[in-house]
Amino acid sequence: MKKIARASFFPVLAVMLALLIGAVLILIQGKNPVLAYGFLLQGALGNKGAIAETLVKATPLIFTGLAVTLAYRCGVFNIGAEGQLLLGALGATWAAIYLEVPAFLVLPVSLLAGFLAGGLWGAIPGYLKAKRGLNEIINTILLNYVAIQVVSYFVTGPMKEPPGYFPQSAQVPQAAWLDKILIGTRLHSGLILGLVFAAVVYYFLFHTTYGFSVRLVGTNRDAAEYGGINVPRNFVLAMLLSGGLAGLAGSVEILGVRHRLMNGIASGYGFDGIAVALLGNLHPVGVVIASVFFGVLRTGANTMQRAVGIPASVVGIIQALVIFFVVAAATLKDPSLLRLGRREKGEDKAC
Amino acid sequence: MVTSLLVMKGIVKRFPGLLANDNIDFEVAPGEVHALLGENGAGKSTLMNILSGLYVPDAGEILLRGKRVTITSPKEAIELGIGMVHQHFMLIPAMTAAENIILGLRSPKEPWLGLAEAETRIRALSERYGLSVNPRTKVSELSVGEQQRVELLKALYRDADLLILDEPTAVLTPEEAESLFAIIHRLAGEGATVIFISHKLKEVMRISDRVTILRHGRIIGTVVTAEATSAQLATMMVGREVLFEAFPKSGGGSTVMAVKNVTYVTAEGKKALEGVSFDLRESEVVGIAGVDGNGQSQLARIVTGLLPPASGRIELLGQDMTGKTADCFIRAGVAHIPEDRNKMGLSGDMSIAENLVFKSIDQPPFSSLKGFRLHHAQVREHALKLAGEYDIRSAGVNTFCRNLSGGNRQKVILARELSQTPVVLVAVHPTRGLDVGATDFIHRQIIDARDSGCAVLLISSDLDEVLRLSDRILCIYEGKIMAELSGKEPDLERIGLLMAGKGAEE
The missing domain is CATH 3.40.50.300 (P-loop containing nucleotide triphosphate hydrolases)
Incomplete structure (x- = not known):
């Protein structure tokens, strides 16, 4: 209990501060922040449909948040969940439409294809970091743009739907759809899958020796090497799994909501996954909670805009502030981050 | 004036x-x-x-x-x-x-x-x-x-x-x-x-x-x-101030590790080690005396598999280990107290319990299913046992290592390395920066390991430590072993000169 309170202190504080500054911004526009936030909550949680929509938005975030968490735990900063999500969406769509497998296998095979496509896309920067020492931050960011173009190529070319009017793929067969779990809403079983994967990632990180190695590499690379752990292999493994999880985000978005591949399908879920992971304290349980929070912001923003006349982009500012404060809190927890240079100097001269 | x-x-x-x-x-x-x-x-x-x-x-x-x-x-x-x-x-x-x-x-x-x-x-x-x-x-x-x-x-x-x-x-x-x-x-x-x-x-x-x-x-x-x-x-x-009582010296048994003609060249092209050869014997401490930066770091990494030598051979119990990975050295029973305990020996953001098992996590009883499933209960039990044996003082074995004092951190490392009953122990600056009590404790543990058969390579720039523990002393200067001296009543002046690069010929 105490542990939970300690773990959630800074994230909650960060959210509070972000909402407070958001309120000031709303005030500056001459609107009532209490009213605005009220409508935001109402739009996100006011009725069954709203709650369902919030969870629909939270579902891909759970996957991308887990993706960023897993890589981060290995000391790899994966900024490429957006691109891995797109590749996963592409892989899942392709498998669902073109692979000829028995009907009951279409869904699992599509998910697997999405996982693999995202995973291999993530393994590229993982491999480059492991074998060539190239910075994964830059490579994952750049591969996002490549992924956008790859999807664009497929939906305007090889996978364009038969009549060929729109840049989008054909609809995936119904057998590949994720079931609706709440009648009259868009909420689908991808949410359950997300929760299952949160449990799997938790088990992997904290109850397997592979997860142990990943965490050792992530907390101290030199100690891992000294402990006989193959550090490069862990980088590749972490990025493969991380990319795979992001790929699943894209897969469930396709198989649960959109049912076809088109441009712009990632809609920032990959980038928000970074925020979700950080706000969630890089822990699967935290990721789930943070995903729902971001789902609330995404869903409620429009209601707020309609009702009070505040641009929905205020929500974007709040999201950015949350990240800002979470990162600031990280330096509070470990003040040495603020004076890295001095500390290093002090350490090797002390003896 | x-x-x-x-x-x-x-x-x-x-x-x-x-x-x-x-x-x-x-x-x-x-x-x-x-x-x-x-x-x-x-x-x-x-x-x-x-x-x-x-x-x-x-x-x-x-x-x-x-x-x-x-x-x-x-x-x-x-x-x-x-x-x-x-x-x-x-x-x-x-x-x-x-x-x-x-x-x-x-x-x-x-x-x-x-x-x-x-x-x-x-x-x-x-x-x-x-x-x-x-x-x-x-x-x-x-x-x-x-x-x-x-x-x-x-x-x-x-x-x-x-x-x-x-x-x-x-x-x-x-x-x-x-x-x-x-x-x-x-x-x-x-x-x-x-x-x-x-x-x-x-x-x-x-x-x-x-x-x-x-x-x-x-x-x-x-x-x-x-x-x-x-x-x-x-x-x-x-100089020399006698702070501690001396330990009885040991004669040593059969050769456990043989280092043969090892050379290492740094990325800048400087020769860090040149033709280094020596044997480590059972139940014996070999001390490498020398001022820091004369090749000791590279030597420690080479004999633990962390760095492949440019040339030369490392043999362990008659088997060629040259070019094998650090993992192979660990499996073969080479323990290592590394030079920089914080940078290498421990992960500060992991618990004492986790740090105590990170070299043996894939083995029973800490994991099962061929090293897949981790058993927290066994890891914890092991930690509690070692914390008692090695007098590791903390708020509990789930404490992060970064919250420990230097002496306790070193005890965590020592406990992990010695609890595996190693064949060879490579100890680098094992007591650097520690207080008198922790230093004495660690020295005693090293001697105990020696007495139960372990071959110890002690690399230290603290001459008092080398003199106290070593049964044989090798002086290193600019990557070369200058001379070998007996650990019994060694000639201090000569060691001083050798460490400072003088008097190898005399």
């Missing part, structure tokens, strides 16, 4: 668990080359860091040109004409020599950089002191010796007339060192004063006018170099 340029009086500097400078009086005359001689950890660098504003002393005063000064930052030191050239250069590789030299200074013709004027001045300084460097060359394209000259120019450009060189030859090839000595003579000839930090007797004898010897944070004495002998300086440097 010449008045002193610099007087440091009663300087005291404490670090947690360490008295680095204990009431130091130090005086430098203008225009002299003054060497500061002492082993690692003697307090030389601390004293000079105080002078250059990196540390603030806990007590004492500094008089410069007869005036009392307080130096609280490197900037103030530079304004007073004190320039320090650190062992690790502080240059930006992507910028040219001239750009590095003017970095941080106000240009006289802002907002323009005034690079041309700077280059003219740099060329003039180069000429005057014989520091040939092309100001337009990028630092990344300069040799190590040239980079050092850029550092010197940086200080001179800021009108420093008291130059502190912190072990300047450590990174240089012999040829580069020669030209550095020429430069130092020239600097002194032009009226600059040089403080030269070193632990190499040969250099000190060669270059300095006077020598001040430090040991364990205290001044042992200041002598005029011309009136002293190497042997005298060596004894002053090494």
